[in-house]
Amino acid sequence: xxxxxxxxxxxxxxxxxxxxxxxxxxxxxxxxxxxxxxxxxxxxxxxxxxxxxxxxxxxxxxxxxxxxxxxxxxxxxxxxxxxxxxxxxxxxxxxxxxxxxxxxxxxxxxxxxxxxxxxxxxxxxxxxxxxxxxxxxxxxxxxxxxxxxxxxxxxxxxxxxxxxxxxxxxxxxxxxx
Numbered sequence: 001x002x003x004x005x006x007x008x009x010x011x012x013x014x015x016x017x018x019x020x021x022x023x024x025x026x027x028x029x030x031x032x033x034x035x036x037x038x039x040x041x042x043x044x045x046x047x048x049x050x051x052x053x054x055x056x057x058x059x060x061x062x063x064x065x066x067x068x069x070x071x072x073x074x075x076x077x078x079x080x081x082x083x084x085x086x087x088x089x090x091x092x093x094x095x096x097x098x099x100x101x102x103x104x105x106x107x108x109x110x111x112x113x114x115x116x117x118x119x120x121x122x123x124x125x126x127x128x129x130x131x132x133x134x135x136x137x138x139x140x141x142x143x144x145x146x147x148x149x150x151x152x153x154x155x156x157x158x159x160x161x162x163x164x165x166x167x168x169x170x171x172x173x174x175x176x177x
Contacts, residue, residue, distance in 0.1 A: 015138075023037075025112060026040055026041065029109075033078075033080075034078065035074065035075070035078060035080075036074075038061070038063070038067075038071055039071050039074055039075055039078075041061055042057055042061065042068070042071045042072065042075060043075055043080050043081065043097075044109060045057055045060055045061070046075075046081055046095050046096065046097055047097050047101075047109075050096070051084065051086070051094030051095060051096040052094060052095055053092060053093065053094055053095070054068045054069055054072060054093070054095065055068075057071075057072070057095065062146070062150075072095055075095075076098075079098055079100055079101075080097065080098055080101055081095050081096065081097055081098055081101070082095070082096055082097075082098045082099070083095055084096055
């Protein structure tokens with residue numbers, strides 16, 4: 001096996017490990033906050049900016065607008081977010097972190113951001129630019145794969161191939177179809 005192939009396999013394994021650890025971290029933080037991991041994902045997206053609409057949250061998470069509304073309702077009841085009218089367009093409602101959350105001395109993701117910052121501080125700017133470029137390209141490629149996986153054409157292929165392995169229980173509709 002060539003050195004390049006070995007290196008590429010190592011990178012792929014590290015990427016899988018980082019993805020798995022990211023999920024585990026999110027689940028752990030959600031438990032600590034008393035919310036579920038979907039709500040935490042929404043809370044993190046709300047916290048990145050000055051406000052986000054429910055539609056934008058749905059787009060970023062891949063959830064339906066109904067599921068997003070339910071998540072926002074839970075986060076609002078828990079005191080993490082607030083709904084506000086958009087100053088530029090009063091018909092639009094944006095979701096923002098609550099005033100109580102903004103008063104918190106440390107944000108939810110601070111422990112992980114500190115660790116990432118400490119690790120990345122050891123690299124030169126050129127290395128960071130390369131890493132940023134690679135991660136950006138990987139994110140864009142992943143988004144395309146997700147869109148492809150969600151398409152009816154691709155799902156039909158998966159359903160056809162998977163029929164021999166698992167059938168829905170009789171009398172129950174398969175919601176994935």
